[in-house]
Amino acid sequence: MDFKIGQVIGLMVKTMPFLVFRFMIYFAITLAYILLTGIGAGIGYGIGMIGGEPGAFSFFGGLIGFGIMSAIAYLLREYLLYMVKAGHIAVLVELMDGNEIPGGRGQIDHAQKVVRERFAESSVLFGVDQLIKVVLRAFNRMFFTVTSFIPIPGIRNVAKFINTVINLSLTYLDEVILAHNIRTQSDNPWRSSRTALILYAQNYKAFLKNAFFLAFIIWGLTFLVFLLILAPIGLLVSVIPAVAGPLTLIIALVFAWGVKQSVIEPIGMTALMQVFFKVTEGQEPNPEWENKLESVSKKFGTFKDKAMEWDQEKGSSPAPADEPPQGGSPA
Numbered sequence: 382m383d384f385k386i387g388q389v390i391g392l393m394v395k396t397m398p399f400l401v402f403r404f405m406i407y408f409a410i411t412l413a414y415i416l417l418t419g420i421g422a423g424i425g426y427g428i429g430m431i432g433g434e435p436g437a438f439s440f441f442g443g444l445i446g447f448g449i450m451s452a453i454a455y456l457l458r459e460y461l462l463y464m465v466k467a468g469h470i471a472v473l474v475e476l477m478d479g480n481e482i483p484g485g486r487g488q489i490d491h492a493q494k495v496v497r498e499r500f501a502e503s504s505v506l507f508g509v510d511q512l513i514k515v516v517l518r519a520f521n522r523m524f525f526t527v528t529s530f531i532p533i534p535g536i537r538n539v540a541k542f543i544n545t546v547i548n549l550s551l552t553y554l555d556e557v558i559l560a561h562n563i564r565t566q567s568d569n570p571w572r573s574s575r576t577a578l579i580l581y582a583q584n585y586k587a588f589l590k591n592a593f594f595l596a597f598i599i600w601g602l603t604f605l606v607f608l609l610i611l612a613p614i615g616l617l618v619s620v621i622p623a624v625a626g627p628l629t630l631i632i633a634l635v636f637a638w639g640v641k642q643s644v645i646e647p648i649g650m651t652a653l654m655q656v657f658f659k660v661t662e663g664q665e666p667n668p669e670w671e672n673k674l675e676s677v678s679k680k681f682g683t684f685k686d687k688a689m690e691w692d693q694e695k696g697s698s699p700a701p702a703d704e705p706p707q708g709g710s711p712a
Contacts, residue, residue: 382590382591382594383587383591383655383656383659383660384591384595384651384652384653384655384656384659385655386598386652388655389648389651389652389655390648392473392476392477392651393647393648393651395476395482396469396472396473396476396482396488396647398484398485398486398488398489399465399468399469399472399488399489399492399647400643400644400647402465402489403465403469403642403643403644403647404643404644406461406465406643407639407640407642407643408639408643410450410454410457410639411635411636411638411639413450413453414447414450414454414632414635415632415635415636417446417447417449417450418443418446418447418450418631418632419443419446420446421442421443421444421445421446421447421449422439422440422442422443422446423439423442424442425438425439425440425441425442425443425445426438426439426442428442443631447631458507459503459504459507460503462503462506462507462510463496463500463503463506463507464493464503466556466559467492467496467500467506467556467559467563468489468492468493468495468496469492469647470556470559470560470563470650470654471492471495471496471563472488472491472492472495473560473651473654474560474563474564474654475495477564477654477655477658478564495563496563499562499563499566499567499570500570505570506559506570509559509562509570509571509574510555510556510559512574512680512683512684512687513554513555513558513559513574513578514555515678515680516578516674516678516680516681516684517554517555517578517581519677519678519680520578520582520585520674520677520678522677523677524582524585524677553646553649553650553653554581554588554653556650557577557581557650557653557654557657558574558577558578558581559574560654560657561573561574561576561577561580561657562574562577564658568695569688569691569692569695570691571684571685571687571688571690571691572684572688572691574684575681575684575685575688576666577657578674578681578684579666579667579670579671579674580657580661580664580666581657581661582670582673582674583664583666583667583669583670584660584661584664587656587660588653588656588657588660591652591653591656592653595649595652595653598648598649598652599641599645599646599648599649602641602645602648603637603640603641603645604637606636606637606640606641606645607633607634607636607637610633610636610637611633
């Protein structure tokens with residue numbers, strides 16, 4: 382493993398104000414899911430009493446409430462990325478480089494200031510992040526297979542399952558590339574993202590091996606949270622016995638998702654940040670891997686176009702690569 386779980390936990394402790402901030406936001410979202418699902422189920426149950434089928438109407442009412450909240454959460458994703466995730470990344474980067482950061486509420490204010498300096502508007506950060514995800518998905522489909530480092534015949538079905546789990550653990554890679562943007566103090570997020578994607582591609586086997594270990598940590602913890610919350614949630618929704626079973630499952634899943642997003646996800650993200658900074662230290666982008674990225678994803682070329690547009694808008698001269706990072710070596 383190229384990450385040190387003890388150091389990762391230490392970084393979580395040092396950024397506790399952000400963990401609390403994340404937990405409050407995702408807990409509010411989880412609570413909203415529970416309330417809207419419950420309200421929908423209750424309304425459906427009342428309507429169903431008239432028609433003589435309260436269970437069916439209650440179930441579909443709960444699904445409608447769940448769908449409404451899902452739409453709201455989808456609309457909030459840009460805000461969550463800009464104000465929560467990117468801010469947490471910013472303070473983690475500074476700590477990894479040995480810099481001092483404020484505590485308490487000041488830590489959150491400081492982080493958001495750093496993010497605004499790199500990404501003037503949330504729409505810019507969101508656009509960069511979405512394009513990174515598109516390129517990563519295309520690359521991972523082409524190159525990421527567990528059989529590339531476990532060449533044992535007859536494990537195809539097992540490998541498919543393991544690949545699925547690992548790919549779920551690689552969902553933090555777009556945030557790791559945003560960390561590279563912040564760490565290099567680049568004034569062009571499109572160019573630095575392009576460079577980070579090439580560095581990632583030319584070290585993809587290192588990420589695959591580390592993701593294999595992270596998969597067990599991240600999804601094991603998430604499943605444990607799910608099991609622990611099943612019983613109390615079951616008691617909570619037992620007031621509507623006709624749909625207690627389905628509602629318990631849905632709400633427990635949403636609660637486990639909220640804990641994963643607020644507490645468990647930062648662990649995986651920070652571990653992959655350590656991996657990225659360690660394995661790419663001192664490397665230059667390899668033109669061979671640049672060509673491979675261009676061949677697997679047409680969207681990769683968009684980064685070059687966007688970088689040129691950014692330079693023209695800002696009136697700066699194009700640069701072939703990122704500026705070297707400021708500060709010390711990563712932890």
